[in-house]
Amino acid sequence: MPSLPTASRxxxxxxxxxxLSRVSLRHRLAERGLDRIxxxxxxxxxxxxxxxxxxxxxxxxxxFQPNDxxxxxxxxxxxxxxAYLFDTIGxxxxxxxxxALINVLASIPLALVMRGKVRGKRAINTILIIxxxxxxxxxxxxLLTYLGPQGWFNRILMGIGLIQEPVRLTHNIWGVIxxxxxxxxxxxxxxxxxxxxxxxPKMEEAASTLGAGRWQQFYRVTLPLLAPGLAIxxxxxxxxxxxxxxxxxxxxxxxxxSHVLSVAxxxxxxxxxxxxxxxxxxxxxxVVELLVVALVLLWRSRxxxxxxxxxxx
Amino acid sequence: MTQLVVRERRAERQKGxxxxxxxxxxxxxxxxxxxxxLFGVIASVLAxxxxxxxxxxxxxxxxxxxxxxxxWQDFQLADTLIVTMQVAVTVxxxxxxxxxxxxxxxxxxxxxxxxALMLSFLLPIMVPPITYGIPLATLLYKLHLGGTLNGVILAxxxxxxxxxxxxxxxxxxxxxxxxxxxxxMCGAKTWQIFTRILGPLVIPGLLAxxxxxLVQTVALFELTFLTAGPGTQTLVVSxxxxxxxxxxxxxxxxxxxxxxxxxxTLVILVIALRYVSPTQMVTQIKDNxxx
Numbered sequence: 346m347p348s349l350p351t352a353s354r355x356x357x358x359x360x361x362x363x364x365l366s367r368v369s370l371r372h373r374l375a376e377r378g379l380d381r382i383x384x385x386x387x388x389x390x391x392x393x394x395x396x397x398x399x400x401x402x403x404x405x406x407x408x409f410q411p412n413d414x415x416x417x418x419x420x421x422x423x424x425x426x427x428a429y430l431f432d433t434i435g436x437x438x439x440x441x442x443x444x445a446l447i448n449v450l451a452s453i454p455l456a457l458v459m460r461g462k463v464r465g466k467r468a469i470n471t472i473l474i475i476x477x478x479x480x481x482x483x484x485x486x487x488l489l490t491y492l493g494p495q496g497w498f499n500r501i502l503m504g505i506g507l508i509q510e511p512v513r514l515t516h517n518i519w520g521v522i523x524x525x526x527x528x529x530x531x532x533x534x535x536x537x538x539x540x541x542x543x544x545x546p547k548m549e550e551a552a553s554t555l556g557a558g559r560w561q562q563f564y565r566v567t568l569p570l571l572a573p574g575l576a577i578x579x580x581x582x583x584x585x586x587x588x589x590x591x592x593x594x595x596x597x598x599x600x601x602x603s604h605v606l607s608v609a610x611x612x613x614x615x616x617x618x619x620x621x622x623x624x625x626x627x628x629x630x631x632v633v634e635l636l637v638v639a640l641v642l643l644w645r646s647r648x649x650x651x652x653x654x655x656x657x658x
Numbered sequence: 659m660t661q662l663v664v665r666e667r668r669a670e671r672q673k674g675x676x677x678x679x680x681x682x683x684x685x686x687x688x689x690x691x692x693x694x695x696l697f698g699v700i701a702s703v704l705a706x707x708x709x710x711x712x713x714x715x716x717x718x719x720x721x722x723x724x725x726x727x728x729x730w731q732d733f734q735l736a737d738t739l740i741v742t743m744q745v746a747v748t749v750x751x752x753x754x755x756x757x758x759x760x761x762x763x764x765x766x767x768x769x770x771x772x773x774a775l776m777l778s779f780l781l782p783i784m785v786p787p788i789t790y791g792i793p794l795a796t797l798l799y800k801l802h803l804g805g806t807l808n809g810v811i812l813a814x815x816x817x818x819x820x821x822x823x824x825x826x827x828x829x830x831x832x833x834x835x836x837x838x839x840x841x842x843m844c845g846a847k848t849w850q851i852f853t854r855i856l857g858p859l860v861i862p863g864l865l866a867x868x869x870x871x872l873v874q875t876v877a878l879f880e881l882t883f884l885t886a887g888p889g890t891q892t893l894v895v896s897x898x899x900x901x902x903x904x905x906x907x908x909x910x911x912x913x914x915x916x917x918x919x920x921x922x923t924l925v926i927l928v929i930a931l932r933y934v935s936p937t938q939m940v941t942q943i944k945d946n947x948x949x
Binding site: 380382383385388389392393394398399400401403404407451454470473475477478479483484485487488489490495496497498500530538580584587590591595607610611627628630631635 | 689695769
């Protein structure tokens, strides 16, 4: 009988101790920012794990399991030795790099002119949104007619006597690049405009007071302040251009010079039903693209990244 | 003193010059060239859709609307439009339900692993959709979801959820946390803070995110292309197939379908632009520019 109170007391004490430690654990976690609110992020995290990270890992694993018994690296060896497949890397760069560079470089002067108060700024921004929201498929469809040998573009050029014969702009690399400029330039411009609007014009005025010419103001003041933003703009436009797919098939020559990585991956998967090799091409695409992005971001991290808003001090 | 005045005058003169400099003219000419081409593209589709025949002339030889009827029947556009709307609306609702709470956590809390979480939301947007789309489609087909409406919705959610998180996080960050603290001081429970304090404050952000996701989902091609079956194609994908298999049907019918697609996007765009600014569509930052 006497053992009961002690036992219950011991139980109560251990309960108390457990409660204390639980409280203190919860408290300690809360101090590190882990409280009940964190549970709100769990659905989002699980979603990304289930539908992005898991498929990605599945794809990587699949890429090491060739359909034939060519071994662990079989698909990778096939990709790098088959010239038709290996050339897709070069083809993708030949399309994506010029398109991304033109988009970013062309958006700088327009953003310089359009910053501050310009009449009709909202109207211009609204028109620029149209090609972004129409999407690549529709732009490619329209360009097929517009740039074709009987299209208005060639007719006007012949009409003003600039060319004698229609220029071939469809079913080759040019059509694809033009379609990437039409959908990508507005995107790059609106991004650059938002970065350039964050630079205080007082900085250039200060440079001008110190005797800097207009070119010097741009080259020595505005450009260095804009460069980090330009790096991000380049990355995002490059990503868009690098994953070119519908316009490469519709406007380009998907068996020849616009046989890009994404076309090769889709063809391997849905025409040859070789999902392991298609996964291999996907993995290579992602790795190459992320490498370029990482290089640009590495370069960006060496740039000036302080305030560009100006002010005292 | 006089020197300063002279300098100021010079700066002013420079500003005035900048308004009419040849540089400005060149930029405007280039911009107009871009716009002309853009309108040329859209107008060619429009003209072709109403053409009886259009071969080697400036304009079609005659006008007709019969190809709209052909397109509507041949491409089963009524069904395609319904599927497109079903997919887009479901994606918007689900991505907000999953994404907004996660954005709240990222905006308000500092915790170990936050950077990794942020990266896991950034990657689906940075990586080309076709790269994760192929393994994802393979998985969905294994789960017998490939080709179904649910499969298409799941695939379209992959970029939508991270997008909502990235749009909503800065929006929630700019809401003063002191308001929540004050509500708690007044005795509000956590759920009361969410429904009665934060809820009304985040509605503009939710609306903006919803419209941006809607525009994106209607235009998103790759993932739907990889996962859709015969009855579950959205408008973009069936337009792609129509162009891809051109020759079977008159090009005017394809153009008519493209015009119907343009009109759909345009309606959504007009609604969207009432609530979000054009710059917001790409920069995900609230635009406070004064124009």
